[in-house]
Amino acid sequence: MALTRVNYSRQGNFPIDKLPSITNDKLSGSISTAKLADNSVTTAKIADNAVTNNKTSTGENSLKPVWINLNYNAGGNSSHTFMDQYCTRIISNNGNSGPAMRGMLEGSTGTGRFMIKYIPGYMWGWSGIYMTERGGLNVDSNGDFVMSGSGWWAQHPTGKKQIWTGNNSSNNVRYCQYWNGSTNTTLLNSGSGTNGATWYIWRDSGVLRLSDSVGTTTIIASGDTTDWICSSSTEQSTSSLQILQAERITGT
Amino acid sequence: MSFDKYNDAVIARAAVLNGYNKCVFKNQDGTLNWGPETAHPTDQEMLDKISAAQSAYDSQAAGRKDSNGALSAPDEEE
Numbered sequence: 423m424a425l426t427r428v429n430y431s432r433q434g435n436f437p438i439d440k441l442p443s444i445t446n447d448k449l450s451g452s453i454s455t456a457k458l459a460d461n462s463v464t465t466a467k468i469a470d471n472a473v474t475n476n477k478t479s480t481g482e483n484s485l486k487p488v489w490i491n492l493n494y495n496a497g498g499n500s501s502h503t504f505m506d507q508y509c510t511r512i513i514s515n516n517g518n519s520g521p522a523m524r525g526m527l528e529g530s531t532g533t534g535r536f537m538i539k540y541i542p543g544y545m546w547g548w549s550g551i552y553m554t555e556r557g558g559l560n561v562d563s564n565g566d567f568v569m570s571g572s573g574w575w576a577q578h579p580t581g582k583k584q585i586w587t588g589n590n591s592s593n594n595v596r597y598c599q600y601w602n603g604s605t606n607t608t609l610l611n612s613g614s615g616t617n618g619a620t621w622y623i624w625r626d627s628g629v630l631r632l633s634d635s636v637g638t639t640t641i642i643a644s645g646d647t648t649d650w651i652c653s654s655s656t657e658q659s660t661s662s663l664q665i666l667q668a669e670r671i672t673g674t
Numbered sequence: 675m676s677f678d679k680y681n682d683a684v685i686a687r688a689a690v691l692n693g694y695n696k697c698v699f700k701n702q703d704g705t706l707n708w709g710p711e712t713a714h715p716t717d718q719e720m721l722d723k724i725s726a727a728q729s730a731y732d733s734q735a736a737g738r739k740d741s742n743g744a745l746s747a748p749d750e751e752e
Binding site: 472659 | 681683709739740748
């Protein structure tokens with residue numbers, strides 16, 4: 423019987439899916455970074471969102487009391503100084519609705535327990551915190567928060583939840599609104615505003631609450647697992663917000 | 675009604691010219707947000723004062739190095 427010569431050099435005879443016998447453990451050490459040309463693996467070759475939050479470390483995403491992604495508003499610019507108290511406080515004192523700035527806390531709340539502790543200003547403009555469901559703020563095609571133009575801020579994003587806590591001296595009230603993705607509800611509207619008091623927002627067992635030092639308001643009564651992005655409500659001069667603590671609570 | 679084309683500080687000044695000294699700001703859709711207040715100037719009353727408010731803003735801004743025309747803006751440091 424005549425033997426048939428098989429030409430293994432032709433790619434078509436050797437499709438990758440016919441080679442299950444070559445596995446990572448059989449290639450031990452054979453592919454090293456030294457064998458990869460400089461710049462052969464570039465970010466352009468990694469699909470957007472191929473590296474997800476779930477595949478990065480918890481620490482990278484955890485909520486931190488650090489202001490990032492600063493956005494100027496109403497003529498604010500780098501000539502102004504909008505941070506003090508060792509950069510824990512965002513403050514604008516540039517007249518009524520004069521130049522101001524908003525910021526975002528680094529990380530997010532995750533889906534479990536968290537706590538934010540802060541002091542809203544007692545000034546003419548609103549001072550407080552916004553919390554927006556992940557996906558509700560403006561991002562670019564890479565999923566990064568938009569910094570140019572009108573920036574990352576979005577008020578009442580369709581289909582995404584948003585919470586606003588505010589305090590001021592001109593209305594002289596403590597205020598909280600909850601946007602459920604389609605409708606807005608005022609949960610707190612009580613006088614008077616607080617001057618220097620510490621406020622808390624926290625979630626435990628799916629219940630989301632606000633303490634304004636006078637009383638406690640239940641924002642979401644049960645089942646909340648929203649991954650919240652926290653930002654300052656300081657886009658309006660005069661206002662301030664000092665962050666004292668912000669954390670995902672993993673212990674008891 | 676959208677107030678998008680007006681500066682936030684001009685809007686605050688127009689409110690004051692209507693006798694309203696509390697906080698007001700623009701929503702992202704350009705409408706005015708009066709917070710919890712139910713008694714406040716109407717959109718038309720705001721428009722009626724917007725020209726005077728703009729003039730006051732421009733006049734103050736022209737006299738400052740930082741061009742800040744906002745009401746109650748603190749004095750500039752020498």
